[in-house]
Every structure is written in C-alpha cells, then in structure tokens.
Amino acid sequence: MDIVKANEQDSHSIIDMISKCITSMEDQGIYQWNEDYPSFELIKKDIKDGCGYVIKDSIDASLTRQ
Incomplete structure (x- = not known):
C-alpha cells in the first residue's frame, strides 16, 4: 500500500468512505x-x-482474478 496525494477522480470514493x-x-x-x-x-x-491523501493498494488486480 502507498499513501499518495488524492486526485479529482478519488473524490467520490472518499465521500463514499466518509459516509460509511x-x-x-x-x-x-x-x-x-x-x-x-x-x-x-x-x-x-x-x-x-x-x-488530501489516500491509501492506494498497489496489488496488481490481474493477480486476483479467477
């Protein structure tokens, strides 16, 4: 996982998490x-x-496909 600066595309995910x-x-x-x-x-x-910062999971999504 990496802590990175948030960007505009992250805003809806951030609000969703805050709502939860x-x-x-x-x-x-x-x-x-x-x-x-x-x-x-x-x-x-x-x-x-x-x-604004977010935590990004750096795991390659293709590794988790079944």
Whole structure:
C-alpha cells in the first residue's frame, strides 16, 4: 500500500468512505461527522490545495482474478 496525494477522480470514493464512517460512528453514538461535514466541497478543496491523501493498494488486480 502507498499513501499518495488524492486526485479529482478519488473524490467520490472518499465521500463514499466518509459516509460509511458516519453511519458506523453514529451507530456507536459518536456524532463528530454528519451529512454537512466534511462536505464534498471541502474534500475537493483539499484535493485542489494538495493536502488530501489516500491509501492506494498497489496489488496488481490481474493477480486476483479467477
């Protein structure tokens, strides 16, 4: 796995992951994030400003095909 700067194409995956985290946190009574924060606009701004990062799996997908 590698930690790399996020790009525009990563933004929807990031928001999807955040949405899943929000649901899990709320199930545990944690209300740190909600549907307004962090926003899609904030994620896009972080990416544009060069301060958004993602973890990329470097495993070749062809190795896992059956």
